[in-house]
Amino acid sequence: MHTIITVIKKELKDTLRDKKTLFSAIILPALAIPLLLMGVSSLQKDLIKKEKAKELKVVLMNAPEAVAQQFEDESINLLTSADLEHAKDSVASEVFDAVLVFDPSFKEQIDSLETGVVEFYYKSTNIMVQRRIEEKLNAYKAVVLDERMERLNISAAVLQPIKIETVNVASVKEQVGETIGGLIPYIFILFCFMGCMYPALDLITGEKERGTIETLLTVPASRFSILIGKTITIALVGVVAAVMTIGGMVAALNLGTGIPAGLMTSIGDMLNLKFIFMLFAMLLPLSFFFAGVLSAMVVRTSSFKEAQSYVTPMTFVVIVPAMVAMMPGVELNWQMAFIPILNVALATKEIIGGTMDLGLFAIIVLSLIAFATLAVFVSYQQFSQEKNVLK
Numbered sequence: 001m002h003t004i005i006t007v008i009k010k011e012l013k014d015t016l017r018d019k020k021t022l023f024s025a026i027i028l029p030a031l032a033i034p035l036l037l038m039g040v041s042s043l044q045k046d047l048i049k050k051e052k053a054k055e056l057k058v059v060l061m062n063a064p065e066a067v068a069q070q071f072e073d074e075s076i077n078l079l080t081s082a083d084l085e086h087a088k089d090s091v092a093s094e095v096f097d098a099v100l101v102f103d104p105s106f107k108e109q110i111d112s113l114e115t116g117v118v119e120f121y122y123k124s125t126n127i128m129v130q131r132r133i134e135e136k137l138n139a140y141k142a143v144v145l146d147e148r149m150e151r152l153n154i155s156a157a158v159l160q161p162i163k164i165e166t167v168n169v170a171s172v173k174e175q176v177g178e179t180i181g182g183l184i185p186y187i188f189i190l191f192c193f194m195g196c197m198y199p200a201l202d203l204i205t206g207e208k209e210r211g212t213i214e215t216l217l218t219v220p221a222s223r224f225s226i227l228i229g230k231t232i233t234i235a236l237v238g239v240v241a242a243v244m245t246i247g248g249m250v251a252a253l254n255l256g257t258g259i260p261a262g263l264m265t266s267i268g269d270m271l272n273l274k275f276i277f278m279l280f281a282m283l284l285p286l287s288f289f290f291a292g293v294l295s296a297m298v299v300r301t302s303s304f305k306e307a308q309s310y311v312t313p314m315t316f317v318v319i320v321p322a323m324v325a326m327m328p329g330v331e332l333n334w335q336m337a338f339i340p341i342l343n344v345a346l347a348t349k350e351i352i353g354g355t356m357d358l359g360l361f362a363i364i365v366l367s368l369i370a371f372a373t374l375a376v377f378v379s380y381q382q383f384s385q386e387k388n389v390l391k
Helices: 002-017 019-053 065-070 084-092 106-111 127-151 172-179 183-210 213-217 223-255 261-270 273-298 304-311 314-324 342-353 358-383
Strands: 056-061 076-079 098-102 118-121
Touching: 002 223, 056 084, 056 127, 065 127, 084 098, 084 118, 098 127, 118 127, 183 223, 183 273, 183 304, 183 314, 183 342, 223 273, 223 358, 273 304, 273 314, 273 342, 273 358, 304 314, 314 342, 342 358
Parallel strands: 056 076, 056 098
Antiparallel strands: 098 118
């Protein structure tokens, strides 16, 4: 055990000395998420604000006066065009934002209590244009509806025979778990893998390239002790990267990203000791699983570049199950509990929502430990072969 601790100290010192690994595995996760969340939120607000304030160039063809009055707005520039095809082409080329073509008998249809037909031409790539135009049309629709009810002496209740009052019985925790519960594990699992990837490349392939692996093998320590020391170091960096990612997300939320205060309080309540304990219970074996898999892969390579070409595609293997967990309808069950990465992502959603079954959670942790043990064993087998270790 003393030998393993000595190897861990040596590897941690080497890892912390490497500025590239230190930045990529620890500093980047802490900074990337706050900057990303705040940047995206700020950009989204600015874009929506600009789109709402943008002057729309709208063509009304055959529009009654009552409709045209609804579009008398400082942010709307009403234009005329007699050629429909030219107007449609102008919308496609973004010279006009929208073209509304009213049926020639539109006013007569409305006056005779029939349905008036309007053709609305726009580009679906700009959702705000559609929303702003439909707001004006809905305002006119409301005016027409009120006039018809008054004309026919009909009360509003007659047109609304059923009033549905929805009551959401899902707790705030469950709603949060459903909305952001899939995003949180997706991010920290990815950064956990990346946190394991960089030290794995440096501590195994990097040592082979530098020629220091031969020196390390001459010390009075078994290969098992050396590998376990390296694996623990790689896993620790992965755990730290995941923790820094979660910390960065919490910091970004507290700094303000337009989230209501009530929702922020609920998120804060979820970050309790139970949540942290259950998360770490999954993160530790997951990190060892990543460390074992990556070690087994890179030990067979002879250069840093070759190792990167092997490891980089693994990122997509990690991303896919994490993305599956974000899909609607994918729920944690006894079958999903045995699938690495996917089980962690689904379990995190359940933990955040407060609906985690302890029996399933125990199965997930035990299965992760089993996969981690298998991965480390395979890594040890590869590390024991001279042709893989010596360059």
